[in-house]
Amino acid sequence: xxxxxxxxxxxxxxxxxxxxxxxxxxxxxxxxxxxxxxxxxxxxxxxxxxxxxxxxxxxxxxxxxxxxxxxxxxxxxxxxxxxxxxxxxxxxxxxxxxxxxxxxxxxxxxxxxxxxxxxxxxxxxxxxxxxxxxxxxxxxxxxxxxxxxxxx
Numbered sequence: 346x347x348x349x350x351x352x353x354x355x356x357x358x359x360x361x362x363x364x365x366x367x368x369x370x371x372x373x374x375x376x377x378x379x380x381x382x383x384x385x386x387x388x389x390x391x392x393x394x395x396x397x398x399x400x401x402x403x404x405x406x407x408x409x410x411x412x413x414x415x416x417x418x419x420x421x422x423x424x425x426x427x428x429x430x431x432x433x434x435x436x437x438x439x440x441x442x443x444x445x446x447x448x449x450x451x452x453x454x455x456x457x458x459x460x461x462x463x464x465x466x467x468x469x470x471x472x473x474x475x476x477x478x479x480x481x482x483x484x485x486x487x488x489x490x491x492x493x494x495x496x497x
Contacts, residue, residue: 372417372418373388375417423436
């Protein structure tokens with residue numbers, strides 16, 4: 346990799362510096378929020394900003410925000426924190442856990458799910474459109490069948 350992509354710019358890998366490799370900065374996971382369980386909510390940008398400033402005070406330069414789209418990420422709030430603190434932030438793509446997915450995932454998001462499943466499992470799969478994906482969970486069966494076929 347010749348560069349690192351942050352939320353607002355690409356930087357040379359040599360500028361990465363001291364990095365938190367997995368953090369959640371501002372997120373409101375609907376699964377827990379709707380149940381009134383606030384232990385996993387990071388919903389106060391001011392407090393999150395203070396955490397980032399503490400990280401910076403101790404030499405931190407970059408944070409990988411591992412908050413996925415289905416985990417209630419708030420990209421504008423995280424971007425504001427990045428601009429206000431000067432700590433570079435790398436965002437992530439994909440989904441967290443299937444039980445968090447909204448059953449009405451839009452058709453245009455389904456290829457992202459398929460891509461994530463394939464790349465994270467190390468498969469060398471055919472193009473996205475050849476992978477039937479559905480929010481009902483049928484993709485799991487297809488994925489397992491294709492993985493088994495490739496392992497044989």
